[in-house]
Amino acid sequence: MGASLKDVAARAGVSVRTVSNVVNDFPLVAPETRRRVQQALEELQYRPNAAARRLRAGRSGLIGLVIPEIDSPYFGELASLLVQSAQEYGWTLLVDQTNGDPEHERRLLDGLPGQIVDGLITSPWSLSPADLQRRADAVPLVLLGEQDAAGLIDHVSVDSVQAAAEATGHLIGLGRRRIAAIGVQPDLTNGTAQQRVTGYRQALRAAGFPHDPALEVPVTTLHRAEGARAMRRLLDGGHAPDAVFCFSDQLALGALRAALEHGLTVPRDLAVCGFDDIEDGRYATPSLTTVAPDKAEIARQALACLADRLRRPASGAAVRDESAARGDAPPARRIVVAHRLVVRESTAGRS
Amino acid sequence: MGASLKDVAARAGVSVRTVSNVVNDFPLVAPETRRRVQQALEELQYRPNAAARRLRAGRSGLIGLVIPEIDSPYFGELASLLVQSAQEYGWTLLVDQTNGDPEHERRLLDGLPGQIVDGLITSPWSLSPADLQRRADAVPLVLLGEQDAAGLIDHVSVDSVQAAAEATGHLIGLGRRRIAAIGVQPDLTNGTAQQRVTGYRQALRAAGFPHDPALEVPVTTLHRAEGARAMRRLLDGGHAPDAVFCFSDQLALGALRAALEHGLTVPRDLAVCGFDDIEDGRYATPSLTTVAPDKAEIARQALACLADRLRRPASGAAVRDESAARGDAPPARRIVVAHRLVVRESTAGRS
DNA sequence: TCCTTATGTTGCAACGTTGCATGCAGCGTT
DNA sequence: AACGCTGCATGCAACGTTGCAACATAAGGA
Numbered sequence: 001m002g003a004s005l006k007d008v009a010a011r012a013g014v015s016v017r018t019v020s021n022v023v024n025d026f027p028l029v030a031p032e033t034r035r036r037v038q039q040a041l042e043e044l045q046y047r048p049n050a051a052a053r054r055l056r057a058g059r060s061g062l063i064g065l066v067i068p069e070i071d072s073p074y075f076g077e078l079a080s081l082l083v084q085s086a087q088e089y090g091w092t093l094l095v096d097q098t099n100g101d102p103e104h105e106r107r108l109l110d111g112l113p114g115q116i117v118d119g120l121i122t123s124p125w126s127l128s129p130a131d132l133q134r135r136a137d138a139v140p141l142v143l144l145g146e147q148d149a150a151g152l153i154d155h156v157s158v159d160s161v162q163a164a165a166e167a168t169g170h171l172i173g174l175g176r177r178r179i180a181a182i183g184v185q186p187d188l189t190n191g192t193a194q195q196r197v198t199g200y201r202q203a204l205r206a207a208g209f210p211h212d213p214a215l216e217v218p219v220t221t222l223h224r225a226e227g228a229r230a231m232r233r234l235l236d237g238g239h240a241p242d243a244v245f246c247f248s249d250q251l252a253l254g255a256l257r258a259a260l261e262h263g264l265t266v267p268r269d270l271a272v273c274g275f276d277d278i279e280d281g282r283y284a285t286p287s288l289t290t291v292a293p294d295k296a297e298i299a300r301q302a303l304a305c306l307a308d309r310l311r312r313p314a315s316g317a318a319v320r321d322e323s324a325a326r327g328d329a330p331p332a333r334r335i336v337v338a339h340r341l342v343v344r345e346s347t348a349g350r351s
Numbered sequence: 352m353g354a355s356l357k358d359v360a361a362r363a364g365v366s367v368r369t370v371s372n373v374v375n376d377f378p379l380v381a382p383e384t385r386r387r388v389q390q391a392l393e394e395l396q397y398r399p400n401a402a403a404r405r406l407r408a409g410r411s412g413l414i415g416l417v418i419p420e421i422d423s424p425y426f427g428e429l430a431s432l433l434v435q436s437a438q439e440y441g442w443t444l445l446v447d448q449t450n451g452d453p454e455h456e457r458r459l460l461d462g463l464p465g466q467i468v469d470g471l472i473t474s475p476w477s478l479s480p481a482d483l484q485r486r487a488d489a490v491p492l493v494l495l496g497e498q499d500a501a502g503l504i505d506h507v508s509v510d511s512v513q514a515a516a517e518a519t520g521h522l523i524g525l526g527r528r529r530i531a532a533i534g535v536q537p538d539l540t541n542g543t544a545q546q547r548v549t550g551y552r553q554a555l556r557a558a559g560f561p562h563d564p565a566l567e568v569p570v571t572t573l574h575r576a577e578g579a580r581a582m583r584r585l586l587d588g589g590h591a592p593d594a595v596f597c598f599s600d601q602l603a604l605g606a607l608r609a610a611l612e613h614g615l616t617v618p619r620d621l622a623v624c625g626f627d628d629i630e631d632g633r634y635a636t637p638s639l640t641t642v643a644p645d646k647a648e649i650a651r652q653a654l655a656c657l658a659d660r661l662r663r664p665a666s667g668a669a670v671r672d673e674s675a676a677r678g679d680a681p682p683a684r685r686i687v688v689a690h691r692l693v694v695r696e697s698t699a700g701r702s
Numbered sequence: 703t704c705c706t707t708a709t710g711t712t713g714c715a716a717c718g719t720t721g722c723a724t725g726c727a728g729c730g731t732t
Numbered sequence: 733a734a735c736g737c738t739g740c741a742t743g744c745a746a747c748g749t750t751g752c753a754a755c756a757t758a759a760g761g762a
Contacts, residue, residue: 054402
């Protein structure tokens, strides 16, 4: 155990309360006293006990991030940016992973952070909006991704439908005629796949293309292996596509690999476009055209949402008056951040 | 605020203590009482308050992982495995990122988790063993990576010298004669680069190759961009290598990209070998030969170390008798896990 | 009958912190 | 001289939980 306020107080010859005042930078402390206390703090290497703080004051300075997988590059990059944004508020971001397991997701969002974090940011994989609402009056929550929050929870994301339409439109503009989509997920309710397939279909329809269900390939995850599997299925299916829009860069990299293994030249025989703009795509050969969400802005906005709610009643132990706390809660925000299409080698014009 | 034991007790018509007994599965509770309490727990959606638990009982069931960067694939994959291993002990793993900033590393390891986690796992970037020792009697710590723990801290890693020698030996065995190394970091003390360059030199010497400092290219980070930069430097330097051993897969992927941009064919003109076995390497074209540490085993061993130390005195609030706690502390372990060389297309024989 | 034992249940205290109220000087004003 | 004010320091209580010890009740043995 480290030193407590009590230990420091004894050493400096003052009361516990005074040490607390020094630690928290309260102004009414005599310079000489402050100096003595600070020396004692230093000597004993005092570190505030976050558990006690959270328990007493209702805040710990810790924010939780709950994501399906840390080892996916997209979430990794996002987590990294969120850590940095959190730092600007003086908060520490703690990341946890659910593997997409609904039970695990519920457990973490509900309670396991056990009121130890002051706020939560999450990108749910399998939880429905109903599940999320059920959390009710726990700590503030910010939702990332395509999941529809029904206006009840702060929510930050890109316009996935529009982005998917742009990506598909780009492929059409290259003169491609058989444009496949990899990443359909009929069984999931988190919205990502649905919105992207919607944008894809919109763009095809706008260009007067027929709807060919055989070109929409389902996957079970958004990983490279699934992208490769889907691509092989398309290539073995006889009537191969001349372009493919993948709902994630990982799917695209898997598809790319499968296409090259199949002897195709990209982009000559097949144009490939992804989604997410992960670093791998920039260094792949050929480098990957993709939809780039403004991840840094997503991170900033997510933390701004939290900051806004945490500046209010503090919602912690102190507040027992539920109605008052509920009364001035600002309405849920719906923030759409910018994205842009980054054209690289995998969809370069036929040359 | 969620419901507390007090609220549940009031509803079930029993004492707070009895509710606690039910929650913690203490045996001496009458079946009928247990049933009533459980119903109240369910109705009020009780979740234990980790802050209070940690404060009172000295443990929270939370483990911290402190790493330089979450968005590096190697750490992402490792973090993911650690989360899973932690689950087997009923622990929740929380990840934090330091960006390699020494101040940030110190802050996190020292105290910011604020005695909120029961144990820490870390792979330090810039902290020296001396810094790590200074932490003294805080929560148990397990070190990952090449940093030398001087036998004072539990430590899990692969034999990096041996692994680097094997990788270099493999390139030699292909008949390559000018074998470069990318990833030297003269200014860092964390040991990774030092050990790998040592293994590289050992293998060259064993094969009777001359030592050519021009072939050892330094980098500032282990990222793709640095790998590409280093490769370009080698290629522009006149006397190009015919093989390169990179100290991370990310460096290797950057080097690969730069070599392809330069018009080289891999592996015909240049064989490329990495280190870490991240998923990107498996899907790159050509796929990347690499040293694969047994990451799952690293994760298992790291948690086994923690479990071993946590089973003891509990080291928490209860133990004030420092000497007793220190007395039976087991000696620091030094665990070396297996690695293997995975040969893929980037070093296939000349055909 | 009384004492012991086993089985359930409970009250008290404490973990480290901070909100609130209060105490106590010293000083300037009336 | 009495008053209020300001600046500084402190004591008490409480956040939700669990270790400890004690208590109540019933069952069993002498």
